[in-house]
């Protein structure tokens with residue numbers, strides 16, 4: 001995890017593409033302005049990624065919705081994947097059997113980006129121990145496996161919890177994201193949007209939909225970053241230092257919270 005400012009990132013899910021023309025669909029989405037992460041499930045294995053790699057420069061983010069991600073990392077790396085997201089449910093196996101750290105290490109040491117995904121019924125606390133060593137968290141807003149499902153609004157508290165605890169963490173949401181649901185996701189603090197049907201929908205202009213997603217993420221930025229300019233922040237610090245010089249006790253009581261909010265705020269910046 002880095003402390004870089006968060007940007008909106010739109011990730012078309014090739015699960016909703018035409019499997020006979022995956023490279024065409026991938027490149028079309030790139031042309032439309034996607035940052036281009038793709039989310040193949042088992043339907044799209046490493047051999048398909050290898051073929052696709054030859055025909056697109058897009059960032060291939062492979063969402064492994066499998067029970068044994070550890071056995072596929074090398075294959076996906078060799079096929080040309082840029083990133084792997086695996087499920088915490090697959091690596092925390094009960095009976096104290098955990099291979100999450102090993103899987104993260106294997107993905108990162110092979111030079112790929114690493115995300116951890118959380119299914120709807122899995123508590124968000126399950127990934128807290130690993131957040132510092134990965135690039136983003138994916139909160140599933142549908143049961144993984146199929147495109148075209150309804151967005152689960154009740155997953156938003158998970159996003160809010162994560163955003164509050166990790167102001168700098170890129171948070172991805174996947175499933176049912178469209179012009180009607182983007183607001184809830186962005187408001188909760190998500191900044192990476194995976195979308196299938198709403199981008200590949202016939203007759204729809206994906207460029208416009210992607211822009212709407214970005215605008216909505218940016219619109220909610222003020223709630224997170226409080227529209228505070230550096231100048232305002234600078235003045236506050238000076239104010240506190242001055243007051244503190246004259247009255248230590250009162251400044252500690254009245255201003256410390258403000259400063260803490262201000263310091264956290266830039267971490268949620270999306271521009």
Ligand SMILES: O=C(CO)[C@@H](O)[C@H](O)COP(=O)(O)O
Nearest residue numbers: 013144145147148176196197
């Ligand atoms: O992998 C998955 C679901 O498991 C997603 O990436 C879907 O492909 C998203 O599709 P829509 O819900 O946007 O149609």
